[in-house]
Amino acid sequence: MVFAATDSGSTSDSTSDTDAAPSGTKPETFPATRTATATGTAPATTTFAASYVGLRWTGDQDGAGIRLADGNWQQTGGGCATIDGGGTALIAADEATSYQVKAPAGATDVHTIAIDCTRGPDRTFHVPSEATRVRGVRYLSRPAWGADESKRYKDGKVNTPEAYYPLQSITVHHTDTPNADPDPAATVRGIYEYHAITLDWGDIGYHFLIDEAGVVYEGRYSGDDLIPAFDKDGNLVTAFHTAGFNSGNLGIALIGNLVAQPPTAAAKASLIRLIKVITRFKGLDPQAKITYTNPVNGVKKDNETISGHRDWLQTDCPGQTMYDLLGEVRTAAATR
Structure with a gap:
C-alpha cells in the first residue's frame, strides 16, 4: 500500500552541489545554514546576521533570558523542545550580530548557537519535479525545503539511527517561533540545525510541520x-x-506561537487533513482514549489518540489557543 508519492511517481531525495539532477528531479538552490557556537553567558558576537539563537543548559528549566545586541533583556519562553535534566530555547534574533544570555541560577553546561538560515552560500538540492503527496495531501519533501542531510551524521556515522514501531498516537505542537513568518522554510532549516546539532538529536524533532x-x-x-x-x-x-x-x-508542529494567537484557518485545515489521512491509513480512531505503551521500555500513559504536547510533559506547547481547538480537530478528523 503506497502512502506517498510524487505526481509523476518518481523522486530522488539526494542532494549535491555538483551531481547532475537524477530523473524525476530538478535542481533548486537554498542558502546553506551558517552557525556560530559559544559556551557560557559572556557576550557573543557573530560575523553574520543571525536568524535565531538557540540555547541549552543543564539545571532548572525556568529563569533563562537573552539580550540581543544592545537591547533589553527578554525572558525565554517554555519553548517546545524538551530535554532531560535541563532547558532549551530557540529565540528569533532579528538579524542581530551580538547577543548575551543568562541562565537559571545554578545552571551549568550553557551552550548557545547563532543560526543564519537565509543568507549563507547557495547549495543545490535535487527536488522532486512534481508535487509530493501524502494520500492526496501535498507536502514539501526534505530536499524541497533544503534539508542538508549531512547534519544527520556525526563522526562519519548516522547520529541517531532510524528505529520503527507501530503508530499509537499523534501529538500536536507549535514551534514557538514568531507568527507572520516571511520565510517558513528557512525557519524549518533553523529548527533542523538546532535540533540536529545543538540538541544532538541527529535530526529535526517532528515528523511534519505546517506553516501559516x-x-x-x-x-x-x-x-x-x-x-x-x-x-x-x-x-x-x-x-x-x-x-x-x-x-x-507521531509529532506535527504548527509553525508559529499559538499561546495567544490561534492557528490560521489554512494551518488548521491542513492539520485536520493530515491527521485524517494518517489515522485512516493506520486504522486509528481520532476520538479514542488510549493507553500508550512505550515499545522500548514498557512505560505506559493514558492519553488520547490526538493529544497536545502538554498532555505528555510539563510545557506550554502547543499553545493555549491550539490546545483549546484539539477537540474540534479530533471531531473533524473523524468525519468521513
Whole structure:
C-alpha cells in the first residue's frame, strides 16, 4: 500500500552541489545554514546576521533570558523542545550580530548557537519535479525545503539511527517561533540545525510541520522509500518531540506561537487533513482514549489518540489557543 508519492511517481531525495539532477528531479538552490557556537553567558558576537539563537543548559528549566545586541533583556519562553535534566530555547534574533544570555541560577553546561538560515552560500538540492503527496495531501519533501542531510551524521556515522514501531498516537505542537513568518522554510532549516546539532538529536524533532499558509513540510528522515514518517512496512520512525514518549508517537508542529494567537484557518485545515489521512491509513480512531505503551521500555500513559504536547510533559506547547481547538480537530478528523 503506497502512502506517498510524487505526481509523476518518481523522486530522488539526494542532494549535491555538483551531481547532475537524477530523473524525476530538478535542481533548486537554498542558502546553506551558517552557525556560530559559544559556551557560557559572556557576550557573543557573530560575523553574520543571525536568524535565531538557540540555547541549552543543564539545571532548572525556568529563569533563562537573552539580550540581543544592545537591547533589553527578554525572558525565554517554555519553548517546545524538551530535554532531560535541563532547558532549551530557540529565540528569533532579528538579524542581530551580538547577543548575551543568562541562565537559571545554578545552571551549568550553557551552550548557545547563532543560526543564519537565509543568507549563507547557495547549495543545490535535487527536488522532486512534481508535487509530493501524502494520500492526496501535498507536502514539501526534505530536499524541497533544503534539508542538508549531512547534519544527520556525526563522526562519519548516522547520529541517531532510524528505529520503527507501530503508530499509537499523534501529538500536536507549535514551534514557538514568531507568527507572520516571511520565510517558513528557512525557519524549518533553523529548527533542523538546532535540533540536529545543538540538541544532538541527529535530526529535526517532528515528523511534519505546517506553516501559516497551510503548507506541510516533511520532518524526521524515515528512509529512501518515498514514504514520509513511515517505513515500507507502515511502521513509524521514532522522532524527538515528546521526551520519553517518542516511539510510536507521531509529532506535527504548527509553525508559529499559538499561546495567544490561534492557528490560521489554512494551518488548521491542513492539520485536520493530515491527521485524517494518517489515522485512516493506520486504522486509528481520532476520538479514542488510549493507553500508550512505550515499545522500548514498557512505560505506559493514558492519553488520547490526538493529544497536545502538554498532555505528555510539563510545557506550554502547543499553545493555549491550539490546545483549546484539539477537540474540534479530533471531531473533524473523524468525519468521513
